[in-house]
Amino acid sequence: MSPTLSQQYLSTRGAEYRLSFEDVVLKGLASDGGLFVPEEIPTLPAWWETEWRNLSFEDLAYEIMSLYISKDEIPGDDLKDIIKRSYATFRHPERTPLFNLDPKQNLYLLELFHGPTFAFKDVALQFLGNLFEYFLVRKNQGKTGKDRHHLTIVGATSGDTGSAAIYGLRGKKDVSVFITFPNGRVSSIQEAQMTTVLDANVHNLTVEGSFDDCQDIVKALFADKDLNSTHNIGAINSINWARILAQMTYYFYSYFSLTKSPTYTEGSKVRVVVPSGNFGDILAGWFSKQMGLPAEKLIIATNENDILDRFFRSGGHYTKKALDAVSDSVKETHSPAMDILVSSNFERLLWFLAFRSDNGNTADERRKHACESVSKWLNELKSQGGFQVPSAVLDGAKADFESERVSNDETIATIRDTYLSCNGYVLDPHTAVGVASSRRSIQRNPGVSHISLSTAHPAKFASAVDLALRAESGYDFTTILPQEFIGLEQRERRVIAVPQGAGWEGVREIVKAEVEKELQGSH
Numbered sequence: 168m169s170p171t172l173s174q175q176y177l178s179t180r181g182a183e184y185r186l187s188f189e190d191v192v193l194k195g196l197a198s199d200g201g202l203f204v205p206e207e208i209p210t211l212p213a214w215w216e217t218e219w220r221n222l223s224f225e226d227l228a229y230e231i232m233s234l235y236i237s238k239d240e241i242p243g244d245d246l247k248d249i250i251k252r253s254y255a256t257f258r259h260p261e262r263t264p265l266f267n268l269d270p271k272q273n274l275y276l277l278e279l280f281h282g283p284t285f286a287f288k289d290v291a292l293q294f295l296g297n298l299f300e301y302f303l304v305r306k307n308q309g310k311t312g313k314d315r316h317h318l319t320i321v322g323a324t325s326g327d328t329g330s331a332a333i334y335g336l337r338g339k340k341d342v343s344v345f346i347t348f349p350n351g352r353v354s355s356i357q358e359a360q361m362t363t364v365l366d367a368n369v370h371n372l373t374v375e376g377s378f379d380d381c382q383d384i385v386k387a388l389f390a391d392k393d394l395n396s397t398h399n400i401g402a403i404n405s406i407n408w409a410r411i412l413a414q415m416t417y418y419f420y421s422y423f424s425l426t427k428s429p430t431y432t433e434g435s436k437v438r439v440v441v442p443s444g445n446f447g448d449i450l451a452g453w454f455s456k457q458m459g460l461p462a463e464k465l466i467i468a469t470n471e472n473d474i475l476d477r478f479f480r481s482g483g484h485y486t487k488k489a490l491d492a493v494s495d496s497v498k499e500t501h502s503p504a505m506d507i508l509v510s511s512n513f514e515r516l517l518w519f520l521a522f523r524s525d526n527g528n529t530a531d532e533r534r535k536h537a538c539e540s541v542s543k544w545l546n547e548l549k550s551q552g553g554f555q556v557p558s559a560v561l562d563g564a565k566a567d568f569e570s571e572r573v574s575n576d577e578t579i580a581t582i583r584d585t586y587l588s589c590n591g592y593v594l595d596p597h598t599a600v601g602v603a604s605s606r607r608s609i610q611r612n613p614g615v616s617h618i619s620l621s622t623a624h625p626a627k628f629a630s631a632v633d634l635a636l637r638a639e640s641g642y643d644f645t646t647i648l649p650q651e652f653i654g655l656e657q658r659e660r661r662v663i664a665v666p667q668g669a670g671w672e673g674v675r676e677i678v679k680a681e682v683e684k685e686l687q688g689s690h
């Protein structure tokens with residue numbers, strides 16, 4: 168069975184094209200610094216809604232992923248097995264259940280925190296961990312010692328990606344995981360989740376700076392040709408295409424959950440609201456919408472780190488620094504996992520919008536032009552701190568997206584209001600950013616159903632939740648504390664502090680030394 172265009176990938180900056188799914192998963196980031204995208208987005212056959220409506224989460228994942236992965240690369244039964252094992256670790260039978268938060272307002276929460284680390288990242292990272300393992304077992308059949316392909320994962324986290332990646336990869340053969348995180352800027356539970364995993368292949372690195380500094384280090388390591396040739400660098404951040412692909416499932420699954428719900432009004436339009444930082448989660452929604460998911464709009468909900476919201480409000484100017492800001496540094500907010508200055512995955516959206524708004528003759532010409540435009544914009548972002556897109560690109564974005572910015576105070580007020588008006592339901596602060604944005608959208612669009620993504624369990628962010636609710640009578644944090652978190656912070660930890668000023672080169676040397684030790688230990 169030959170691959171279709173949706174199963175072949177290219178870099179948004181043009182240096183690599185016609186790559187297989189396995190290539191893009193193992194490479195993570197393209198050699199030119201671009202992100203991998205499928206050459207085409209598949210559209211669904213007319214029967215999708217009736218055929219897929221009653222599928223389990225796992226079966227739906229299989230149908231969607233099969234559109235992007237050739238059976239020549241992963242035979243159907245193998246893919247089914249990877250998917251089955253990935254979601255067997257979830258605590259909820261529905262994996263991502265839909266909760267009717269406010270029936271009068273048609274406001275639903277898509278609970279994405281029923282995986283091992285209590286955050287939406289588990290949906291993609293349980294899958295990606297098993298996928299890496301599958302490819303490595305296949306590559307290493309019959310090989311021993313130095314002949315074995317060893318993958319060195321380098322990742323950046325503001326808390327959730329790191330723990331989800333570690334739980335997805337701990338103890339797996341032929342893979343080392345290095346997670347950089349900003350010292351003191353992740354919640355104490357998130358830090359404990361990462362650093363109490365003592366498996367030999369897991370390495371946590373604290374960096375003095377912000378998440379963006381960690382992300383820059385990771386991108387610099389990918390750009391280092393020598394390190395890549397000796398260490399096979401791989402990605403677990405949402406720069407890895409498999410992350411986006413795995414997240415599409417819950418957009419479709421929640422649409423079916425909604426339309427099957429007895430409270431759903433037949434024919435009601437649907438808007439999906441996504442707390443956003445690196446733009447990976449909502450990008451999976453955009454792909455789903457392009458494939459045929461009938462979402463009227465996708466709403467980007469940002470905290471005070473609002474580059475995405477400013478893009479829409481400023482007429483297509485994507486800039487690190489707001490016009491009235493004194494600096495372009497990231498703000499520390501109550502939703503720290505979204506404290507991001509630049510949203511990596513926006514590049515993927517821009518590529519498709521540039522491709523579609525070009526009037527070159529052939530699809531190949533238009534792809535080439537899109538790569539040129541994206542390269543130019545990203546160079547301007549680096550050299551001048553921002554860039555302006557043409558109006559056709561902005562119009563393309565506006566066709567599918569709206570945006571909202573939610574302040575710190577509003578985040579806390581939303582946690583409190585929701586607790587008081589929705590039977591004591593406790594939101595995590597990221598989900599609260601989404602719910603505040605949903606409420607604004609509902610005011611403008613009464614009667615429309617809103618699916619608001621709940622991206623983390625509230626117990627991961629105790630200080631924000633406590634700030635919002637400690638004065639409320641009857642509120643007791645211990646009632647929402649999962650069993651898995653009890654005693655976690657007291658366990659033994661392992662973490663390496665990257666010396667201040669060591670830069671990406673310092674991290675590179677740590678990576679080399681730790682991999683060496685690991686390989687010596689395993690031989």
Ligand SMILES: Cc1ncc(COP(=O)(O)O)c(C=O)c1O
Pocket residue numbers: 286287327328405442443444445446447448449504505597598622623
């Ligand atoms: C809890 C939580 N909510 C929202 C986000 C934002 O998602 P994305 O970066 O995919 O936009 C993140 C981090 O990525 C997160 O950890």
Ligand SMILES: N[C@@H](CCOP(=O)(O)O)C(=O)O
Pocket residue numbers: 323324325326327328329378403404405406444445447504505511
């Ligand atoms: N919010 C993230 C930041 C990393 O984003 P990613 O989705 O690109 O991995 C986190 O919690 O680490």
